[in-house]
Amino acid sequence: MGTRTIRRTSVTLPSLDEPGLYLSHVTSLEGGRGRVAEFHYGDADLRALDLADTHLIDGRISGLKTQRARLEKLRVDSVEFTGCDLSSLRWTDSKVTRAVFRDCKLMGAMLEDVTLDDVLFENCKLDYSTFTRVRAVGPLIFSQCSLRETMFDAADLSTAAFEGCDLRLAEFGGGTYRHLDLRGNDLSQLRGLASLKQVIIDHGQTPQLAEALAAELDVTYGEDLDDK
Template identity: 60%
Template sequence: MDSTFGRVTVTLPSLNEPGLYLSNVSTLDSARGIVQDFQYTDANLRDLDLTDTSLITGRVTGLRADRVRLDKVRLDSVEFDTCDLATARITDAKLSRVVFRNCKIMGAQLTGVTLDNVLFENCKLDYSSFEQVRAAGPLVFSKCVLNEATFTGSDLSRAVLDACRLRLAEFGRGKYQDLDLRGNDLRTVRGTANLGKVIIDRAQQAELAEALVAELDVTFADTLDDRR
């Protein structure tokens, strides 16, 4: 199943195909290290801790976990719907054809994660950090809240942020060529000097200028008298 955002088309999991049967599972952990063709629903966990595990072709719905740690995990053709994965720690993972829809992942830390055909849709990602994250294929954030999120040393080339809330979101040094920022309010973003070669609408020029002026903490001449 494909969804198009701007100039980017994301290939998402096709979990309703005829002949595909998803078995209900009681855990996402497995002694074999692989959970495949699965459905995991309405779990309420204190800890979700997975290492060297592959989740392939499945749906996770209504999961609530107080602490999430995914290390060296592979997700392929997996859909997360209406999940609370607050303070998730995801490291050295690879996600392909994965969608997070209506999820709360506030304060998450993604480090060394490769994303290929991944969609975050209507998700809350406030205060999350993306460090050395690489968009190896289409990556879209659509209608997400990314207030005070940070991107550091990441490659977001050709990714799309569509109708997102970016209050005080910070873009550190990284690769942003053809990052599509159309349809977002950019007035309060930080790290504007690093956003070379991104795609914006002409009307957003003033927004980026406002963000840059705020970041430089300049003083306007007509306010000098007020500072005496």
Template identity: 80%
Template sequence: MDTRTIRRTSVTLPALNEPGLYLSNVTSLEGGRGRLAEFHYADADLRDLDLADTHLIDGRITGLKAQRTRLEKLRVDSVEFTSCDLASLQWTDSKLSRAVFRDCKLMGATLKDVTLDNVLFDNCKIDYSTFTRLRAAGPVIFSKCTLRETTFTAADLGAALIDDCDLRLTEFDGGKYRGLDLRDNDLSQLRGLASLKQIVIDQAQKLQLAEALTADLDVTFGEDLDDK
């Protein structure tokens, strides 16, 4: 199987090029009896996308645009999302395994009680989003993504790696982050540093964390008072 590896973290990618696997073009993601397998769903432009109690297996979703997206109790196994724009995304009570989001826009998304296992976000825009009780049950990689003003609340990201991402005003509000690899990012504008115990960083990032902590604590410097 193909993998994506950054430092010590390896994500197993969807197995869509296996011999004998043929992806059929479909016009809807609602499969029979709540199951859709070996499919290619492309270039749909929807006002609303609502999926619940559905299992997506071995598929590609390409160029999907939706003005409002609601996904609930969705199981995703070995699926690629490429160049999708899912506005007002609400995704709850779901599990994703061997999934890839590549060049996708998920801005302002709300994910709640979603479990990730071998999931890659590559060059995605995820700004202004809220992730509540997001759990990395297996390796998860965010690579070259923008996560500006995104909030992780009570998340479990110990098996995750965030690499070369825009983390301006990204906030961590409670949760478990032991082992979260934050190397190769600018950490100077992170928020909620008290939650980030036992993360992995480089020596050079200590000054960035100090700058972030100064802002997080709303510190006043004595020199500024003396000048008044």
């Protein structure tokens, strides 16, 4: 069973190459009795994807493209998403465990009341997304992701780590961010700094936070007044 580690945070990855595990190709993610297991679903171009009360177990989803995706009351256990484009994604009231999202486009996604446990987002585009009441109950890593103007609202990211991410104008609303690891990122354009109490940063990032705070407070520098 593999892991992905960023400093103190280690995510347990899906175990899809275990001896005796064979992934069958499926043409739909809507299985009998709401369960799809040991599967490979890929290269589908859908107008819409609607899944509710479904359990996805031990599978790979690759090259999936949708114009609209609605996921509700979805359970995901040991699943890899690779090269997927889930436009206008709305994902609610779900739990995701041991999952990887790699090279995926989730721009403008809305995740609400989703629980994450051992989840890795790697090289994903999550710009303009909204994470509302998203809870990381286990390790969560964002690595080399674009999160421009992404909003975290009432989220619990106390077990999360960001590494080499584009966080320009990303905003953190009220929530739990104690021990959130923000080392290895440019923090100079973050918003919602008042919520980021007791996060983990490097000493060298302190000027970046000062720059972000000055922008958020919309301060005026005396030197600029003197030049007028």
